[in-house]
Amino acid sequence: MIPLEHWIIVSSCLFAIGVAGVILRRNALVVYMSLEMILNASNLALVAASRYNGNLDGQVFAFFTIAVAAAEVAVGLAIIVALFRLKQTVQVSDVTTLKL
Amino acid sequence: MLWLILFLPLASFVLIVFALLKRHTLAAGISVAAASLNALLTLVAISHPDLVAGSSITWLALGGFNVEIGMQWDPLAQLMTVIVTCIGALIHIYSLGYMREDPCRARYFGYLSLFMFSMLGIVLASNFVMLFMFWELVGLSSYLLIGFWYEKPSAADAGKKAFIVNKIGDFGFLLGIVMTWCVLKTINFQELKSVVPAYLASHAMDGGAALSTIAIITALLFCGAVGKSAQIPLHVWLPDAMEGPTPVSALIHAATMVAAGVYMLCRIGFMLDYAQETLILISWIGGLTALMAALWAVVQDDIKRILAYSTLSQLGYMVMAVGLGSSGSAMFHLATHAFFKALLFLCAGSVIVAMHHEQNIWKMGGIWSRMTWTTATFFCGMMALCGFILSSGGLSKDEILFVAWNTNKTLFTVGTVGAFLTAFYMGRLFFVAFCGGPRGDAAEHARENGAVMTIPLLILSLFTCALAWRKGFLVDAIHLIGGMHEVKAPGLVHILLVVIPFVGFATAYAMYAGVGEKDPLSPSLRECLATKFYFDDIYDWVIRNIQGAATWILGLWDIWVVDLSVKLSALGVLVLGNLLRCFQTGNLQTYVIYLGLALVALIYWGIIHHCPL
C-alpha cells in the first residue's frame, strides 16, 4: 500500500500549485484552472483519507465537492464571458475599476 | 417736581426722534420749550422748597446691592441745576438762530434734549450707579453732537475720539465704584457720608490699610473726572470736539458736561478729606493742566480752539482747587466760568456765522465796528475770563489763588503764570479778531445777527459782572457749599492778582494791536507750543504701532497657531485616509491574498491558541 503521507503530500503540492496559480497568474481562465486544481487537491486528500480509514465518508464528501466545483465553474465562466464582452480582455490585472 | 425737570427733556428727545425728524421747526420749538420750561421749574423749585418731595424708585435690588433712581436736592445739586437749566435754555434759544439753515436741525434739537436729560441726571443723582449711568449717557450725547455733521471726516473722528477717551476715564471710574460697593457696601452718597468714617474707625488698627484703600478708591474715581473734565493726560478730546456746532461747544464743552467732573469731585469731597495722597495728585494734575493748556492757547489760530484750550485751562484751575481742599471755590469758579465761557462761545458763534463759517482769527478783524453788541458782550466775557477786578471771574479765580497761596506756593505760582497767559492770549484774540481793520471780504461784510442770537448774549453778560454775585440764590448756594471769601491772604497778593490781568492784556496790546496778516510771535516759540507737547502724537504712535502691532500679532496667532490644531486635525484625517487608500488596489489577486492572510490568522488564533473571538 502507498502510505497515506504520500497522498497527503501530493495533495498539498497540488494545493500549493493551485494557490500559486490563483495569486500569480494573470489570465482569468488560468486562475480558474488553478482554482479547479485546489478543489481537486482537496478531493484527493479526502479520497485518500477515506481509503485509509476504511469508510466511505471521504468519498461521499468528494462527490459534493465535485458538484460544487461544477456549479461554480458554470457561474464563473459566465462571468468571464460577460467580462470579456465588456472589457475585451480576460487579464485580471486589467480589471481594476474598484481601485481608489 | 424734580422728576418733571429730569424727564421733560427725555420726553422731548423721544418725541423728536420718533415722530418729528422731518418737522424741523416743530422739533426745534418743542426742544426749546422743554428747556425753557425746565429753567422756570428749577427756579420755582429753588424758591419753593416745599414743593420738592423726595422719592425714589428701586431700580435693582439684589442680595445687598440696591440701586435707586432717586434725587439729591442739596445746595450743590441746586446750584448745578440752575446753571445747567438756565444756560441750557439760553443756548437752546440761541441755537434757533445759529442752526436756522441747517437741514438736519430736528436731529440736532433731539440730541440737545437727550443731553439735557443726561446732564440733569448726573446733577440730581443720589448714588454712584445712577451718576455713572447718566455720566455714560452724557458721553453718548457728546458723541452724537460732536459728530453731528457726520459727513465731515474730522467731525466723525472727533466724536469717536471724545467717546473713547472718556471711556478710558470711565474705566477707572467704574472700578472705583465697584470697589466702593465691595468695600463699603453702599453706593448712596448720603449713606457713604457716615459709612466712610465708620469704616475707617473700625479698621483703625489695620496700620493704614483702610486709609490706602480709600486713597485707591478716590484715585480711581478721579480717573472719571480726568476723562470727563479733560485733564492731562486725557485732555486730547476737547480741542477736537470743536468740530461740533458752536452752541454745542458752548453748552457741553464749556459750561456743563466738562464741569461734571468737577461736580463729581465735589460730591465725593467727604471721601477726599481722608485721602491726602489723592488730593495731592488732583491738585498737581489740575495745576499742570491749567498751565499747559494756557501755553498751548497762545499759538492757536482758530477762535474756537483758543476758547477750547482756555476751557481746559480753567477746568485745571477748578480741579486744582478741589485738590487744594476747597470744593467751595472750585464750585464758585465753575459757576462763574459756566456763564462767561458760554457767553464767549456764543459770541464766537455769532462772529463765525456772520463770517460765513470762517473760524481763523487771522481772516477776521474790524468786527468791533460792525458787530457792536457781540463785541461788547465778548469784552465782558473776556474780562471775566482774565480775572479782571469787578468781574465775576476775577472773584472766583482770585478765591482759588488765595487758597493756593495758603496751601501750596508752587501751585500758586503755576496758577498766577496761568492767569498772566490767560490775559495774554485772550488779549491776542481780541486785538486780532475784533480790533483793527478787516482782513478780507467776509470780515468786511460781517453784520450783527438777529435778536434770537444776540439777546442770550446780553443776558449772559449780565452775569459776568461781579455785582451779580453779591446777593441772590447762587451766592447763597455757594456759601453753603463752603466757598467765597473764606480765605485770607496778605494784601500784597491781592494787589498782585489785580495787576496781573492788566499786565497780560497790556503785553497783548503791545504785540498784537494793529498787527497785519501774520503772527508776530517768534516762529520757534510757535513751533514749540504748537506741538501741544506731543500728547496727541504719542497717543497716535502708541495706538498705531504698539496696539496695532499687538492686534496684528494676535490676529495672526489666532489664525495660524490656535486654529492650527483644527487645521491639523483636518490634515490628519486626510493623511490617514490617503494611507488607508493604498490598501484598495482594485486588484482581484490582492484581495485574495488578504483573504488568505485573514484565514491563516483566524486559524492560528482561533484554533491553535483557542482565543474566543
Added chain:
Amino acid sequence: MLFLIIWLPILTALALMASPIRSARMARDAGMACMALTLGAALYVFFHASAMNAEYTFESRAPWIPSLGISYHIGVDHLSAMLILLTSLVGTAAVGVTPLPKENAKYHYALGLIMVGGMAGAFASLDLFFLYIFHEFALIPTFVLIGIWGAERRRAAAMKITLYLGLGSLILLLGLLGLVWAVGGRTFDLLEIKRMLALVPLATTTQVKLFGILFLGFGILISGFPFHTWAPAGYGEAPPLASMLHAGVIKKFGFYGLMVVAAPLLPDGFEMWKPWVIGMAFVNLLYCGYVAMQQSDLRYMLAYASVSHMGYAFLAFAANTHLALQGLALFLFAHGLSAATGFGIAGFCREKTGTSNISEMGGLARKMPFAAAVFTMVAFAGCGMPGFANFPAELMIFMGSFQRCPWVTVAAVWTAVISAVYMLRAARNAFLGPLPEKWISTGDVDPVRRAMFALLLAALLATGFWPRLVTDGGGAAATYLVQQK
C-alpha cells in the same frame, strides 16, 4: 403651552418643506406667522414663570425608552423661560430680517424654524437625553443654511462650524452619559439625578473627571478660548438667519448647560476646575477683544466681539455669587439680543452693498440712516451703555465678581473700553464720513425689517431701562448657586 412653543415651529417647518410654495415672500410670511404665535406663547410662559419664582411650571412628562430611563420631560423655571423668550424674539427677528433667498426659499425658512423649535426644546428639556437631541436639532440646520445660502467661503465655513460643534456635542454627550452612568444608569431625568446627588454626592475624582468633560463640551459650544476658532468663519459666512440664531441663542445654551447641569450636580468638580474657567474668562475677554480690533470684515469683527463678551459670562460663572449669577442670567438675555441685532444689520448691509468689508462700506449713514442708527445702538450696547440691558447685566457681574476675582474683573472693565474702540471704529468707517459714489443708489431698511429691528431693540431698551422685568423673581438664578464647602 410649552408644547406649542417647541413643536409649532418644527411642524410648520415640515409643512413648509412639504408644501409647493415657491415664492420667498410667502415662505417668509408663513414663517413669521408661526413665529408670531410662538412669541406670544413665549411671552405668556415667561410672565407666568417669573411669577412662580424658582419652581418648575408647565411640566409634562411622557416615558420614551423606559428601559434606559429616558422620558420626554419638559418644564420651565424662570431662567429657562427667559431663554425661551430670547429664542422666540431672536427667531422672529431672524426670520424677518434675513435676505430673501433666490431659490429654495421654503427650505431656508423651514430650517430656521427647526432651529428655533430645537433651542426652545433644549431650554425646556428636563431630561438629559432630550437636552442633547434638541440641541442637535438646532445644530444640523446650520450646516445646510451656511453651506447653501452663505457668503463666499461658505463651504469651508459650514464644514468647519458643523464638525467642530459636532465634536463639542459629542464630548458633551460622553459627559452626559458618564454622569448618567455614574449615578447608576437607571434614569436620564435631570430632576431625579439632582435628588439622588443631593442625598449621595459622587466621589470627588469622578466629579472632577465628569465636570472636565462637560466643561470641555460646553466650552466648545460657547467658544471659549482656545476652542473659539469656529466662530469667526462660521458667523462671518453665515446668512443672517443662521448667525442671528446662533450668536443670539445657541451660544447661550452652553452657559445654560453649565449653570443647570454641570455646576449644581458636580460642585467639587466645579471647585477644581474654577481656575481654568477664570483663565478662559481672562483670555477670552482681552485676547479676543484685541483680535476683534484687527478685523476688516464687519461680520468677522462682530463674531470676535461676541466671543470676547462670553468672557463676562465665564467670569460671572466662576465667581459664583448671587449677584454675579443674576448678572449672568440678564447678560445672556441682553447679549443675545444685541448680538442678534448686530448680525442682522451687518447682514442687511451686506445684502444692500454686496460687501462686508468695513473700509469699502464707508459713508452709508446718509443713505441708510435707520441702519446706521441701529448699528450705532448695537455698538453702544456692546460697550455697556446704560439704557441697554447690557449695562445692568455687566454692572451686576462686576459687582458680584470683584471680590472673588479682582484682576479678571479689572480686565472685564477694560474690555468695555476695547469694545468701544472697535465698535466705534467700525461705525465711523462703515457709516460715517463722506458718501462715496458707488453707494449713491442704496436704499434704507424696508418696513418689515424695521419692525423686526425695532422689536429686538425695544426688548433690549425695555430691559435696560427696567431690568426688574427680568430679574424679579430673581431667586431663580440663585438656585444655581453652587454651594461652597
